[in-house]
Amino acid sequence: MCSYCGEKPDTRDHVPSRILLDEPFPENLPVVPCCNKCNQSFSLDEEYIACLIECAICGTTDIDELKREKIKQTLNRNESLHHKISNSMTSSKGTVSFEIEVERLKNVILKLAKGHAKYENSEPMLDDPKHFGFKVLSAMSQDEIDRFLADTELIKSPEVGSRAMQNMTFNKNKNILSHWSVVQPHNYSYCVTNTFDSFSVRIIIGDYLATEIIW
Numbered sequence: 001m002c003s004y005c006g007e008k009p010d011t012r013d014h015v016p017s018r019i020l021l022d023e024p025f026p027e028n029l030p031v032v033p034c035c036n037k038c039n040q041s042f043s044l045d046e047e048y049i050a051c052l053i054e055c056a057i058c059g060t061t062d063i064d065e066l067k068r069e070k071i072k073q074t075l076n077r078n079e080s081l082h083h084k085i086s087n088s089m090t091s092s093k094g095t096v097s098f099e100i101e102v103e104r105l106k107n108v109i110l111k112l113a114k115g116h117a118k119y120e121n122s123e124p125m126l127d128d129p130k131h132f133g134f135k136v137l138s139a140m141s142q143d144e145i146d147r148f149l150a151d152t153e154l155i156k157s158p159e160v161g162s163r164a165m166q167n168m169t170f171n172k173n174k175n176i177l178s179h180w181s182v183v184q185p186h187n188y189s190y191c192v193t194n195t196f197d198s199f200s201v202r203i204i205i206g207d208y209l210a211t212e213i214i215w
């Protein structure tokens with residue numbers, strides 16, 4: 001099944017998308033089955049989000065001042081995207097901020113979360129989630145960050161033999177804990193948590209943006 005829509009798969013998709021990572025790519029980057037339609041439908045939004053995050057991290061839309069080479073190339077190639085992001089930037093008293101197209105962010109984060117869910121737990125999550133949230137890490141209190149990063153005690157074990165099973169760690173009381181996977185330091189980490197009444201995927205992009213999807 002396609003991990004995103006449930007249709008017959010034609011191809012495989014990297015999770016996370018490579019635009020969120022720098023070369024050399026990590027070995028054994030997770031791949032999940034996906035249909036051609038889904039494979040293509042997310043790429044513009046992914047490009048937009050990856051470029052916006054890099055501009056926000058660097059506090060500028062001046063391509064020469066950006067750090068990630070892949071983003072510089074993308075913005076040099078895609079003038080209209082560069083314009084769009086530049087126009088969404090406001091600057092006041094030395095503080096730069098960007099207006100984000102939330103639906104496009106949600107589209108990308110939900111896709112990533114579905115990919116991680118499929119990879120970690122074998123089963124695709126095709127329903128609409130009951131919660132989507134995002135916050136810039138620098139706007140979070142230490143307490144909020146600690147809670148966001150905290151391991152969660154799992155009540156229900158994932159399917160035996162699934163990828164999540166191999167990622168389990170055990171605390172002193174032998175309760176199963178979820179844990180964070182660092183795909184590429186400073187660029188991308190995620191944590192899949194499966195409890196008896198909810199399934200959540202938390203993602204941190206660029207040590208900058210914290211996101212959460214809960215089903």
Ligand SMILES: [Zn+2]
Binds near residue numbers: 002006007036037039
């Ligand atoms: Zn699909």
